[in-house]
Amino acid sequence: MQLGMTIFVLLGLSVMRFDAGRLVLGPLRRMLKIVAFYAKHPLSPPPQKSSGTELSIRSSFQKQNEAYYYESDDESADAQLGTFETEQLINAVTKITDLLRKCWGVAGADIISSNLARQEGGLTTYFNPTVPGKAVYALFAFATIDNFQGHLHALKGDIMILINDIAAVLHEEVYRWGYEDSGQCNKNLGSTFLMVYKIGAVSEVVEKRERAEAVIFQGKNTAKARRRRNTRRITDINQLRKSSIGGSTRGGEPVDKLSRSHVDNLDLSSLPGMRTFSDRALLGLLKTFASIHRDKTILNWNNDFRLGAGVGAVSINLNFGMDAGWAVEGAVGSSYKIDATYLSPHVNMAARMMSATKQYGVYFLLSQAVQKLLSENAQDKLRHIDTVTVKGSSVQQKIFTYDAKVRDDFFLYSKSENQADLDSDRYSPAIWETDQDLLAMRNHVSGDFMEVFNRGRDEYLAGNWPTAIKLLKKADKIMFEREVDEGYTTKTYEDNLKSMPSLMDDDPEVEERRSMGDGPCQRLIAYMEENGSEAPSNWSGYRPLTSK
Numbered sequence: 001m002q003l004g005m006t007i008f009v010l011l012g013l014s015v016m017r018f019d020a021g022r023l024v025l026g027p028l029r030r031m032l033k034i035v036a037f038y039a040k041h042p043l044s045p046p047p048q049k050s051s052g053t054e055l056s057i058r059s060s061f062q063k064q065n066e067a068y069y070y071e072s073d074d075e076s077a078d079a080q081l082g083t084f085e086t087e088q089l090i091n092a093v094t095k096i097t098d099l100l101r102k103c104w105g106v107a108g109a110d111i112i113s114s115n116l117a118r119q120e121g122g123l124t125t126y127f128n129p130t131v132p133g134k135a136v137y138a139l140f141a142f143a144t145i146d147n148f149q150g151h152l153h154a155l156k157g158d159i160m161i162l163i164n165d166i167a168a169v170l171h172e173e174v175y176r177w178g179y180e181d182s183g184q185c186n187k188n189l190g191s192t193f194l195m196v197y198k199i200g201a202v203s204e205v206v207e208k209r210e211r212a213e214a215v216i217f218q219g220k221n222t223a224k225a226r227r228r229r230n231t232r233r234i235t236d237i238n239q240l241r242k243s244s245i246g247g248s249t250r251g252g253e254p255v256d257k258l259s260r261s262h263v264d265n266l267d268l269s270s271l272p273g274m275r276t277f278s279d280r281a282l283l284g285l286l287k288t289f290a291s292i293h294r295d296k297t298i299l300n301w302n303n304d305f306r307l308g309a310g311v312g313a314v315s316i317n318l319n320f321g322m323d324a325g326w327a328v329e330g331a332v333g334s335s336y337k338i339d340a341t342y343l344s345p346h347v348n349m350a351a352r353m354m355s356a357t358k359q360y361g362v363y364f365l366l367s368q369a370v371q372k373l374l375s376e377n378a379q380d381k382l383r384h385i386d387t388v389t390v391k392g393s394s395v396q397q398k399i400f401t402y403d404a405k406v407r408d409d410f411f412l413y414s415k416s417e418n419q420a421d422l423d424s425d426r427y428s429p430a431i432w433e434t435d436q437d438l439l440a441m442r443n444h445v446s447g448d449f450m451e452v453f454n455r456g457r458d459e460y461l462a463g464n465w466p467t468a469i470k471l472l473k474k475a476d477k478i479m480f481e482r483e484v485d486e487g488y489t490t491k492t493y494e495d496n497l498k499s500m501p502s503l504m505d506d507d508p509e510v511e512e513r514r515s516m517g518d519g520p521c522q523r524l525i526a527y528m529e530e531n532g533s534e535a536p537s538n539w540s541g542y543r544p545l546t547s548k
Contacts, residue, residue, distance in 0.1 A: 031093050133330025133343075137205050137268060139197040139281045139322060139370065140347050142354040143170060143288070146317040148191035154306040162301055166316070167193065169291045169298065176424050177284035179277045187341065192354070196342060197281040199268070202326060209271060268324060269372050278324070278373035280427060282366070285320045286402065287420075289363060290437040292318055294410040315406060321353030323367040345393065352390040353399065356545055360385060361519020363404045368397040377432040381442065383450070385520035387461055387542040396542040401520065404441040405483075413437050444486055449478045453521065461542070463535035465528045476521040483516055 145151065145166060152159050167188065174183045174195050186194045199205060268274055292298055298316050301307060307314040325346030331338045346369070353365040362385075371382055382400040389396050413436040415423070423435075432438060456471030527543065528535075 133328040135202040137199040140350040141195040145191040173288040275375040319357040323349040324369040362401040364402040375429045377429040472521045479518040
């Protein structure tokens with residue numbers, strides 16, 4: 001009897017333990033695994049729903065060789081009865097981490113990771129959103145909705161729907177074409193979107209580059225070379241202690257390992273894979289331009305009576321600006337409210353490029369820093385339109401555009417989502433010569449036009465303004481006649497000149513530029529004529545952009 005009672009008690013305890021493990025301990029372990037996973041990988045995709053009420057996080061964890069999923073995925077509804085409370089907790093944890101990732105993006109990855117990770121005694125410390133910033137290298141891109149103020153007054157509250165429709169197209173293309181997981185949409189500022197293509201932390205990039213150099217030149221690892229590297233590291237640390245990028249230290253240790261001069265002088269084009277990385281970043285924006293003009297949801301807005309009186313008089317457009325360099329990535333604010341963001345002159349430069357698109361009548365403006373990072377095939381498609389200094393900077397640089405024209409037949413080149421993903425996976429530099437979207441948007445640019453424009457631009461920069469004006473007017477006419485041949489307009493060149501809005505000022509409120517002909521030609525001609533058609537005596541081959 002004693003033996004039978006012992007066996008009976010043990011069986012009862014086993015049953016109770018099984019229920020406790022299935023209904024309490026198991027779900028709690030799963031919650032802890034989710035938290036630990038996001039602490040290590042805060043930007044990983046969210047868990048995917050499976051059949052029933054269970055959540056399967058198999059796909060997310062397998063990517064990090066940490067596969068874990070519910071053993072009860074195939075259980076019947078009766079077997080899952082009683083797990084409601086714990087499943088709600090798991091859903092809440094998953095949604096919170098997903099919300100954090102979408103709100104803070106790549107700039108807030110360290111905030112999420114540091115606050116979810118176990119630190120003191122295996123437990124998380126108090127919530128600290130204002131973690132120290134760190135210097136990173138990245139490509140920065142801004143996109144803004146053209147004529148946003150007009151759309152806002154016309155749509156009122158429905159402007160949010162329009163912004164979200166545009167964001168759906170923009171985000172999809174940016175994530176699709178970004179190299180690996182580099183393409184991240186950081187934030188939205190009303191009509192403007194900031195995209196960040198993160199290369200890596202400054203210290204990590206420099207360290208990996210030195211490691212690669214050591215492998216390539218391993219036969220030259222002499223005592224003299226080692227002495228030079230050690231001397232350089234000591235110099236960098238000493239310079240950083242005087243003036244660090246982060247500007248703060250903790251416990252006497254610098255936040256970043258490299259001096260500002262070292263950061264600014266690093267040639268990003270020397271990094272392995274930068275050509276592909278930069279090409280794909282630009283392709284994401286170009287594909288967005290094409291998709292905006294064939295997406296059915298966006299096209300319906302063009303026919304909205306409030307915007308175009310129901311006759312399609314308005315077209316939803318985006319303007320893009322890009323720059324490349326370093327930035328401080330981190331949190332700005334206080335314990336009451338913070339924003340995860342990027343701070344640097346290069347972020348500001350990307351914003352200046354985006355704003356200047358209206359002055360030049362183009363959709364894309366790229367800084368010289370971005371142009372240097374692209375492949376030769378991509379560089380051949382860019383056009384150097386001016387040399388400038390922007391407001392707030394004394395550095396003169398060339399600015400480039402990728403000529404793009406809005407076409408009504410972009411829908412002919414539409415592809416399924418799977419096919420678009422396949423095109424992205426099969427990227428090669430030859431895409432600049434073969435992709436139908438890219439060929440279509442540049443179809444209005446002829447070889448004759450490029451030859452005459454380049455001559456006119458060079459004369460303008462050299463100070464021979466009377467000759468430059470003649471050449472640029474000729475190039476503008478060539479462009480207009482090509483557009484007539486392509487069916488963009490039925491007006492004559494002379495009639496178009498009469499209806500052309502004034503280009504004599506840099507007022508950013510002048511939204512509407514001449515739609516036909518070449519915007520950069522018109523901008524340069526207007527600038528020279530405004531200054532008497534003769535180069536000033538102190539002309540140095542560049543001009544300042546006076547507006548932001």
